[in-house]
Amino acid sequence: MADSFTKSSTTRKLIVRDSITFLSLATITIVLFVVTLFLFRSFQEHRAELAVRWSDRGLTALRQNRPEQAITCYRTALSYAPGEWNYELSLAEALARANRTEEAYNYFIGLREIRPGDGFINLQLAHLAASKQDVQAAVNFYRASIYGDWEGDGAKRRREVRLELARYLIEQKRPEMAKTELLVVGGNAPDDPNLDATLGHMLEQAAAPSEAMDFFQRALTVQPDNPVVLSQAGRLAYRLGDYKAAVSLLERSAEARSGDEKNAGILAKARRILQLIPSELLPSHERVDRILTDRTIAKARWNTCSSSTHAGASQSSLQTLAARWMGPDATTSRSALLHDSDKQRSALQLIYDTEIQTRQFCGAPTGDDELLLRLAQDNAAKGGSH
């Protein structure tokens, strides 16, 4: 009986003691939790403040073109706000601007793994790959950027990136690929004369002059007096051998904006070519007059060149040419030329051959000879007809 009483008393005491202990533990836990929470909030706020402070410093450093300092600032900011996307991007950008290409590349690659479709990241990677001379990777990243996500005006950003890709391809001597990209831009572009002018200029660089002229024409349809486009189109027309169009465009350009000496020079040459060119469309007597004028110019060039070239060192081609200048093509009379188109062609061929060959032995011609040489080259390109 006494044992049983002692046992139940002990049990009661233990239960009470355990209950008090657990109550104390619960109280301690709650107090500790509240204190920790209070400290943690303050701690987090302070960290957030530090992150903002350091990112602001980074931004300032970037604006002041001090990327190395910006790197330190953004790294510190990220240590207080790990994973903050904007800081990550800024840090990567700072690395790239500090020419720490490899680090920046790796960093952007890491970011790309998080957001593989981000247009900006892919564009930055394209820049870095380009600076690493990794052409294929650069092109791939440019394409990923074009098809990636962009904040704001996505269509405009994609167009800009595509133009940048085309520019890069032109630099890399891949004009065909560049032309394709440019035509895609042109196909999707809104009516914007500036963009058309840019496309025209770039297509010209991408060895697509006729497509370039189309875009210049499109630009001029909207802005017929745009002096820059007129000038670019005029020069392109000159290069294409369309001297009438060149004169017209360059004259309009000069009217819209006078004082461009280079344009004036090309304009003068184009006008003079129009005076020299023995076009088949001209009346016969006028064509023959021009052939005779051109022959006189070519003859003078030949005389100068042959006298300055050592006889012993003369090449067989020059000897052949000398023989031709002694032959009938050099002396055919006006009336003979008027009645015989074959003789006209022979005389013209002598003129062109003279200009082409004297350039090889006596250096680049100037004045009318330069223009005749140009006509000779046009003639060769067109298969022998003007």
Add this chain to the structure above:
Amino acid sequence: MPSIPGREERILLLLSIFIGVISGLLVVSFRMAIEWLNVLLLGSSLGPRQLRLLIVPTMVGLVVAALTRFAFPEVRGSGINQTKAAMYIHNGYISFRTVCGKFLLSALAIGGGHSLGPEDPSLQIGAGVASAISRRLQLSKARMRIFAPVGAAAGLAAAFNAPISAILFVIEEVIGQWSADVLGSIVLATIASVVVARWFWGAEPMFRVPAVNLRDPRELLAYAVLGIFGGVASLAFSKSLEYLRPKLKSASASWQMLQPAVAGFLVGCIGYFGLPQVMGAGYDVIDQAMHAQFAWKMLMVLAIFKIIATTLSFSSGTPGGMFAPTLFIGAMLGASVGSFEKLFFPHLTGSVGSYALVGMGVLFAAFLRAPFTSVFMVMEVSGNYSIVVPVILANAIAYLISRSLQPVPIFEVLTHEDGLYLPSMEEQREERDLHLEDALKPIVAPVLQGSETISNAMRSLVDYGEIQSSSPILIHCRDGLWYTATKEELDRLSSEASADHGNFRDVSLDEKLGAERTPLLFPDLPLSSALPHFRRWRLLPVTHRALRGALEGAVTLQDVLQRYQQH
């Protein structure tokens, strides 16, 4: 006070949750304290050529040394061995003063730039909380011993935000065995502490690891190379600690007081002259290395100087852990190998981050000698399972190199230096248990069939020649089991049968033996499992598991004892 039967079992699980929550809160506060102190003492951005890099660790070293000497003498070291010592030597006792001291001085040292980490102190803080609570409840010594590792797991889990790794580490390195009665408590405490830690810090993995893809199996060669590097680096790390720590410990008391300050100054010099990354725990630097922000040569330099800095800080007796430095060194080595591969073998696809991650596991396996934990740790801290194959390969190589070149694990070396001899978990793991097959002998005793009549059996025995009365005789009963009789016993049965029936020829042997049989033993059973049966049986037949009754051999007590003596 007398206890109520079953009381401790009932309150154990509830207590485990309290231990987990309180440990979690303390570890969160501990991490906060470290970061606060870091910003306050070293400024919000570490950079070389800052004078405070020299002054702060030195002054912190002086303060830590003074407080360690006069106020908290038990806080030296990382905390793991101290927790093991508490469990194996002091019945789970860790004083509250030690917990406070560990919290304050470790936070001060790590925040002040010493090259140490917060995980091992967190482990000890958790163990200390558990010890204090179990003392308050006046639990038995056995329970108090169990509670220390429960708290340790909770503390480590909160520090690492990795519950599985914490449980495995405590089992692998502190307890040394899977024990059902403690596992439930450990799991509960760990979950509670991780829930608390995640409530504050968020559920994100500790490291932001880029995607890991092992597309080209040839890349495993690079991971194998990383394993070799890791093994060698862990050896260098262990050897440098093994060399410097006893030298510093044997110095005079006054010189010992100055050691943390000198170590702090030297670590500060490393930071001042260009490598501030080695100061403190260095998690942000690990993150940067994972995201390929350093060149491979720089990463290699950081790994080397981290070994030097940690050796200095730890050997000087400054309280703080080895986990974070180990992970740091591993991450730098891994990222270095990864960056090198990217540079010279660009066709391989592994990211630098994945190499850094594997590197962490490699050092963990080789230096801390916790191979199992290391694999799970890597997966848990990264939240990435696809890395498992490279991790296992590299960890295994590093572990084997480390084991063969440094047979005694570093934590054991440190305990020996402290004059303690705690059980070696690695030796326990490696210890091979003896089985019955190791003592098994061919059957030389006579074998009789239980289906025979006693007269026939006695006649069969004659064929075996002279048999001593105490010699064992094996009888194969009809139920497939065996009975080990003696000659004397058979003679007695024979005469009893003769007396009972007049004509004993009709009584079979196993009928006469009754229901008793020798125990069923198989060759793969522990050798010790035979011991209790030798009181009754002189010879124990060992049978095939699949073929009932087919004899594999037999063992005697003498055979078993001889085998143990050879072990």
